[in-house]
Amino acid sequence: MKVMPSPDPSVFERSDGAALDAVETEPAPPLTFQVKALSMWYGGKQAIENVSLDVVSKAVTAIIGPSGCGKSTFLRCLNRMHELVPRTRMEGTVLLDGEDLYLTNVNPAIVRRRVGMVFQKSNPFPTMSIGENVIVGLRLNGVRDKKFLNERLEKSLRMAALWDEVKDDLHKPGTSLSGGQQQRLCIARALAVEPEVILMDEPCSALDPIATAKIEELIHELRSQYTIVIVTHNMQQAGRVSDFTAFFYMGRLIEFGTTTKIFTNPTEKQTEDYITGRFG
Amino acid sequence: MKMKFQTANQHTWRTIKNVLASAATFLSAVLVIAPLGLVFFHLLANGLSSVNWDFFTHLPKPVGEAGGGMANAIVGSLILLGLGSMIGIPVGVLGGVYLAEYGTARANSVLRFVADVLNGVPSITWGVVVYGLVVLRFKSFSAYAGGLALGLIMIPLILRTTEEVVLLVPNGYREASLALGVARWKTIVHIVMKTASKGIITGILLALARIAGETAPLLFTAFGNRFWDHNLAQPIAALPLQIFTYAISPYDDWHRQAWAGALVLVIGIFCVNVVVRILTRGRKISVA
Numbered sequence: 368m369k370v371m372p373s374p375d376p377s378v379f380e381r382s383d384g385a386a387l388d389a390v391e392t393e394p395a396p397p398l399t400f401q402v403k404a405l406s407m408w409y410g411g412k413q414a415i416e417n418v419s420l421d422v423v424s425k426a427v428t429a430i431i432g433p434s435g436c437g438k439s440t441f442l443r444c445l446n447r448m449h450e451l452v453p454r455t456r457m458e459g460t461v462l463l464d465g466e467d468l469y470l471t472n473v474n475p476a477i478v479r480r481r482v483g484m485v486f487q488k489s490n491p492f493p494t495m496s497i498g499e500n501v502i503v504g505l506r507l508n509g510v511r512d513k514k515f516l517n518e519r520l521e522k523s524l525r526m527a528a529l530w531d532e533v534k535d536d537l538h539k540p541g542t543s544l545s546g547g548q549q550q551r552l553c554i555a556r557a558l559a560v561e562p563e564v565i566l567m568d569e570p571c572s573a574l575d576p577i578a579t580a581k582i583e584e585l586i587h588e589l590r591s592q593y594t595i596v597i598v599t600h601n602m603q604q605a606g607r608v609s610d611f612t613a614f615f616y617m618g619r620l621i622e623f624g625t626t627t628k629i630f631t632n633p634t635e636k637q638t639e640d641y642i643t644g645r646f647g
Numbered sequence: 648m649k650m651k652f653q654t655a656n657q658h659t660w661r662t663i664k665n666v667l668a669s670a671a672t673f674l675s676a677v678l679v680i681a682p683l684g685l686v687f688f689h690l691l692a693n694g695l696s697s698v699n700w701d702f703f704t705h706l707p708k709p710v711g712e713a714g715g716g717m718a719n720a721i722v723g724s725l726i727l728l729g730l731g732s733m734i735g736i737p738v739g740v741l742g743g744v745y746l747a748e749y750g751t752a753r754a755n756s757v758l759r760f761v762a763d764v765l766n767g768v769p770s771i772t773w774g775v776v777v778y779g780l781v782v783l784r785f786k787s788f789s790a791y792a793g794g795l796a797l798g799l800i801m802i803p804l805i806l807r808t809t810e811e812v813v814l815l816v817p818n819g820y821r822e823a824s825l826a827l828g829v830a831r832w833k834t835i836v837h838i839v840m841k842t843a844s845k846g847i848i849t850g851i852l853l854a855l856a857r858i859a860g861e862t863a864p865l866l867f868t869a870f871g872n873r874f875w876d877h878n879l880a881q882p883i884a885a886l887p888l889q890i891f892t893y894a895i896s897p898y899d900d901w902h903r904q905a906w907a908g909a910l911v912l913v914i915g916i917f918c919v920n921v922v923v924r925i926l927t928r929g930r931k932i933s934v935a
Contacts, residue, residue: 448826480828490819494841504827507837553823560827 397424399564399594400445405459407440409452414440417459418620420613422564427586427595429609429626431602433641437618438598442566445596446482447475463564480508483562487569489549491541491556498537500552504560519559527555528585547578554585565589567597571604583608602642606630614638690913694906702907707873707889710898717908719875723790723884724859726877727869730794731858735801736851742802743809743847748835759810765803771863773799778867790883793869797858804854812846813839849923856919860912862887886912 400422407415443449524530708715824834870882893905
C-alpha cells in the first residue's frame with residue numbers, strides 16, 4: 368500500500384497511532400471518514416486504485432482531478448451509491464465515525480440517511496411541490512407529525528438560503544424554480560433528514576456564476592455544522608470553498624493535504640501541473 | 648473541372664420521381680385513415696337511428712317485438728371489464744415494475760419474450776384455455792370465466808407499457824430518493840411509479856379499450872345472457888357478444904340493434920382513446 372504524503376501530521380497520521388504522541392500538544396481533529404486501501408471496479412475496469420484518505424469532521428474536503436479520474440466514484444463509495452450500478456466490486460474499508468459502512472449487516476438506506484448527497488444536475492421530484500420536495504425524505508422515512516414537518520421545512524429552506532425566495536410559493540412545483548434555486552432546493556431536501564455528512568457531486572457545474580456564488584456561500588455556512596465532501600473540476604472553486612483538497616488522477620490519490628498547501632506548495636509534480644493548468 | 652448545373656432533362660425526371668413518391672406516401676396515409684372513416688360512417692348510418700334512451704335502459708325484446716335495448720349487455724360488459732381489471736392491472740403493473748426495476752438481464756429477456764408471445768396469441772385461444780380450466784371444472788359458463796379470459800389478455804399489454812414508462816423515469820430521481828435514505832421499494836412506489844403514473848394509467852386505458860371489444864374469448868366463457876342477471880357465477884351478457892348474436896341472426900330488428908351496439912362500443916373505445924390523448928398531451932419527463 369502506498370503511503371500518502373501527509374502534509375499535516377496532526378491531522379492525517381492519527382490512524383498510524385505512532386504519530387499521535389508527537390503532536391500531543393494539539394489534539395487531532397475528529398475524523399468523519401477513514402478510507403483505507405479503497406479499490407473499485409466497474410466490471411473489469413478499475414476505477415479506483417488503493418486510495419486511503421481521512422475526512423475531517425466539520426470541514427470541507429474538495430476532490431479535484433480531470434474527468435474520469437474516479438473522483439465521483441470515490442464520492443459514491445462514501446454512501447454506497449455506487450452499488451446501484453450493476454457489476455461493481457469494491458475492496459478496502461470505509462469507516463464512518465469508526466463504523467464500517469460495508470459490513471454485511473449494514474443497511475445502505477441507513478448509511479445514506481447519515482450521509483446525504485447533492486447531485487451534479489438538480490433533480491427535484493417533478494411530481495411534488497417545493498414544500499413536498501423538502502420534506503419527502505422525512506415523509507418516506509415514516510415521519511407523520513405535521514408540526515414537526517413544517518418546522519423542518521422552514522429550517523431546511525432557511526439553511527439552504529432559499530426560504531425568502533420561496534416562502535410564498537411552497538405549493539408550486541419544484542421544477543418551476545430556476546436552476547440555481549432547484550439546486551438549493553435539493554440541498555434543502557438533503558439537509559431536511561439531518562445527515563452528518565453532505566456529499567456534493569459537482570453541484571455547480573450546470574449553474575451560472577451568480578448561482579454558483581450562492582451555493583459556495585451556502586457551503587461556507589454549512590461547514591460549521593456538517594462535514595462536506597465536494598467533487599469539483601473547477602479548481603478555483605476548490606480553492607475558495609475547501610479546507611482540504613485531494614487530487615485524483617487515473618483512479619489514484621496523487622496528493623492530499625490542506626487546500627493552502629496543495630494550491631501553493633504541492634509536493635507532487637502531477638499536482639502542480641494540474642493546478643497550474645498544464646493539463647486536465 | 649467545373650460542375651455544370653443539372654440539365655433540364657435531369658431536372659424533369661427528378662420532379663416526376665418526387666411527385667410519384669409523394670403521391671404514394673399520401674395514398675398510403677389515406678388508406679390508413681380511410682377504414683376508420685368508413686367504419687364510423689357505416690355505424691352512424693345504420694346504428695344511429697336505434698341508439699336512443701331505450702337502448703341504454705331496456706332489456707332485449709323477444710324476436711318480432713320492436714324496440715328493446717341492451718342494458719344488460721352494457722352492464723355485463725362493465726362487470727367483465729372490472730373483473731378483468733382486477734386480474735390484469737395488478738399483475739401487469741407489478742410485473743412491468745419488476746421488469747424495469749428489479750429483474751436481472753437474463754430473467755428480463757425471458758419475461759419480455761414471453762410477454763411478446765402472449766401479446767400475439769389469438770384471443771380465442773384465451774377463451775378456449777379458460778373454458779378448459781374454469782368452465783369445464785365448474786360446469787358452468789360464468790362472468791368469472793369471462794373476466795379471467797379478459798384479464799389474461801390484459802396482463803402482457805399492461806406489463807409491456809408499464810415497463811416502458813417506468814424505464815423512462817430518469818435515474819436521477821431514483822438516486823435522489825435513495826440518497827435520502829429512502830428504502831428501495833418506497834422509492835419505487837412513491838417516486839418512480841408516481842413519476843410514471845400518467846404513462847401507467849395510459850397503458851391500462853389502452854388495454855381496457857383493446858379488451859372492451861373482444862368477442863372471441865367470451866364465446867366459451869361469459870357465453871352471453873338475454874336477461875337482467877348479474878350473478879357472477881352465471882353466464883353474463885356482454886356488448887360484443889350481443890352484437891355477434893344479433894348480427895348473425897336473420898331478423899332486421901336485431902340487425903339494427905347490432906349496429907347500434909357496435910356504434911356504442913366504438914364510441915366508448917373512442918372516448919377512452921381521447922382520454923389517453925389528453926393524459927399524454929404535454930407529457931414531458933425532464934431528463935436528469
